[in-house]
Amino acid sequence: MTENIVKTLVWVIIGLVYLISVKYENSVVFLNVGQGDATLIQHGTTQILVDGGPDLSILYELPKYVPIYDRKIEYVILTHSHDDHLIGLLEVLKYYSVDTIFYYPGCNKNENYEYLLQKYHNLKEVSAGDTIRLGDIDMNIIWPVKGEDYGVCYKPFDGDINNDSIVVDFEYLGKKFLLMSDVETPAEEVILQGGLIGSNYDTLKGGHHCSNSSSSKIFLERVSPSLVICSVGEGNSFGHPGSETVQRFKSLNVQYLV
Template sequence: MIKIQIPRLVVSLLLIVLGTIWLAVFSSPDAYLHIVACDVGQGDAILMQNGSSQVLVDGGVGSRVLDCLGKYMPFWDRQIEIIVLTHPQADHFSGLIEVFKRFKVGYFLAPGVDNSTQGYQVLKDLVMSSQVQIVNPSEGMNVRLGKIYLDIINPTSKLLASENVLGSVGEIGMFTTTRDLNDFSVVFNLTFGSFDAILTGDIGQEREKAILTTGKIKEVEYIKIPHHGSRNGLTKEFLDATSPSVAVISVGAKNTYGHPHKEILDMLKTAGVKVLRTDEMGDVEIVTDGEKYWLH
């Protein structure tokens, strides 16, 4: 009888190669749109992925967003095509510092309003030292990434005009304001096939009323509830106009703000909207093929 002995090193190398192939196959992106509200505590970070392309909206606080990216992005993918910072407050921008340190970014969309905090200055320095294209979103701007379409509806032209800001100059932190930074939240309609969603940042009731007058609001399947479910966020008029089936609330467990507020939850319940919360479910992933959608 002939015995063939294979050195342990060869066996180990074969197992590593096979494991890598297995990971590559099972982490290969599909043709669906995945919308993941990452569990980053009391903050926002939403990953949208179609194929090997990603849009990241906000980064939450600290480095928890990295866990979410590592979980849902292919392990070999170190580039994020578009990052959207809705507005420069720490619970939205802080985690992006860690993202910019680790990923190559194609486009950075952020309102031009500044925040003088040290943390935001760190992010600004990282952005300016990278080769990212900076865009200041405003009403009427359209962004396309493959089959993902974003239609910007805030900041509105009137809001920017009130701050003597005209057009998009592609700078980060180019003006200061006495207004609430939440007012400048980037709000956009997302379209993927016949599936529609709206992401709302931290806009308040005044901004919602202004946005409703633009005629850009439409019925959607999915809404990211404004300002973590704050009492001063979602209005009945905005909810009626968008008429969502699913509402996602990104919020920290046992937070000191009382988010989400009972009035908001009652409003959603009365409207028959399914509520999905990161403090109860962890990451919330919705998947759509452009027609149907489901909770993953």
């Protein structure tokens, strides 16, 4: 009973602040969730949420863009099972209905990921070559390429869960977007060699929070983004964005936002 009262009070307070001013707007928003990832794509009254960040921050961010009376998010994409992408999604699922949760069944599991798989049954596997369509938005799954089927999961790319992250690209509002999740250089190289991505992207969501182990020079030259988004927490202990990666941005005259 107490938990339900607290949940109700949270939504009442948030609603009073945003209900009057928030309207639907076609947009791609990189949400401020600290040291984690969360991207909201809004098309009319429908939404796609890619990852949810590390904590409750997502519940304060979503009402800035989605009217408080809209308690449905059509599609959610969980790029991989790390908590800084997953925990916020679990919070979202408590308060919003979701039609489909898209994921790639990698073998690296944890308690929160197992909870998601066991509690929710509206999950759908995706891998390279698949497309998630919402209205006139086609979210193209670029990576990962499906590994050997182990029955309950697919063989990891290289044992690093980051490199089994879902990568998507799409065109929307006349712009090209590429969301790299936590993919690092080894997977970037295979993506390039396989010709799986295009070039001249307007916005790149830098891999692994723009760490030094992602966004290699050859990758940036191929993708040739106009803008890179580095999703990081202020003063984070990981040193993100990496100084070497920032230098690569500067040397290629690529604008970046932290």
